[in-house]
Each structure stands twice: as structure tokens, then as C-alpha cells.
Amino acid sequence: MALPSIATLALRGVPGAFILNSGVGKLDIDEDTATFLHGEAAKGVPALEELDPQLFGKLLAFGEIAVGSALLLPFIPNRIAGLALGGLSAGLLSVYFRDPEKTEADGIRPSGAGTALAKDSWMAAIALALVTAGGKKSKKSRKPKKTT
Numbered sequence: 001m002a003l004p005s006i007a008t009l010a011l012r013g014v015p016g017a018f019i020l021n022s023g024v025g026k027l028d029i030d031e032d033t034a035t036f037l038h039g040e041a042a043k044g045v046p047a048l049e050e051l052d053p054q055l056f057g058k059l060l061a062f063g064e065i066a067v068g069s070a071l072l073l074p075f076i077p078n079r080i081a082g083l084a085l086g087g088l089s090a091g092l093l094s095v096y097f098r099d100p101e102k103t104e105a106d107g108i109r110p111s112g113a114g115t116a117l118a119k120d121s122w123m124a125a126i127a128l129a130l131v132t133a134g135g136k137k138s139k140k141s142r143k144p145k146k147t148t
Helices: 006-025 031-044 046-050 053-072 078-098 120-133
Strands: none
Touching: 006 053, 006 078, 006 120, 031 046, 031 053, 031 078, 053 078, 078 120
């Protein structure tokens, strides 16, 4: 297995550590925090309203731990780690774009209340970079085409 590039380490290591830490911090989530996070998430994904807030908090914690771990574990391919990060980012950005309090009147620029979620657009960009970069094969590993 080839060593990852410095760019890959930066793209995966920094958000991976941040997201893993966030998930671990939510393992012992209190009821008020779970209710707040559940309410915010339901603004972006209305189907989440049906979940119990405490269960939602646990699922969010486990999801963040899984995504953070996928980014930090070098044997997970970039595309898989990028897809996991993209899913998390999409969920967070859906809250941002569906809650009018999070954006200015134009629906794009963040309001004061939306700045914390607007940063998740960076995670979407990182996810896109990981998914599209892919692994490059060396010339030696390519098999020549058979001619018949």
C-alpha cells in the first residue's frame, strides 16, 4: 500500500479528527442538547421529526464517529471516505438552506445564526475532492492490452 500524499493527509486528517471528536463528545448527550439538535436537524430533513430526540442524538454521535473514523483510517479508499463526508455535509447543509433564519434574504449568504453551518460547505468541497481525485495507477501496474 502506497503512503498517502500530504494533500490527502490534510484533506482527511483535519476534518476526520474534528468530526470524530464531535461524535465522541455527543456520546453522553444531555436531553436538552439532544432536543435542540433534533429540532435543528428536522428543519433540514423533516422525516427526522419522527425520531425520539435522545435516539437521534445517539445516532448522530455514532454517525459522526463513523465518518471521522473513515476519514482517519488510511485503508479506507478516498472515494468511500469522501462519500461518507459528503453525506454528512449534505445533511448539515440541508438544515442551512431550509431554515430561513440561517441565511440572509438572498437565501445564500449566512446570517449570524447560519455562520456555524455555512462552514460545512468546506466539508462538501473536501468530499468532492476526495471522491473525484481517486487513486492513480502507476505505469508498472497497468497491464498491456492483449492483441489477437
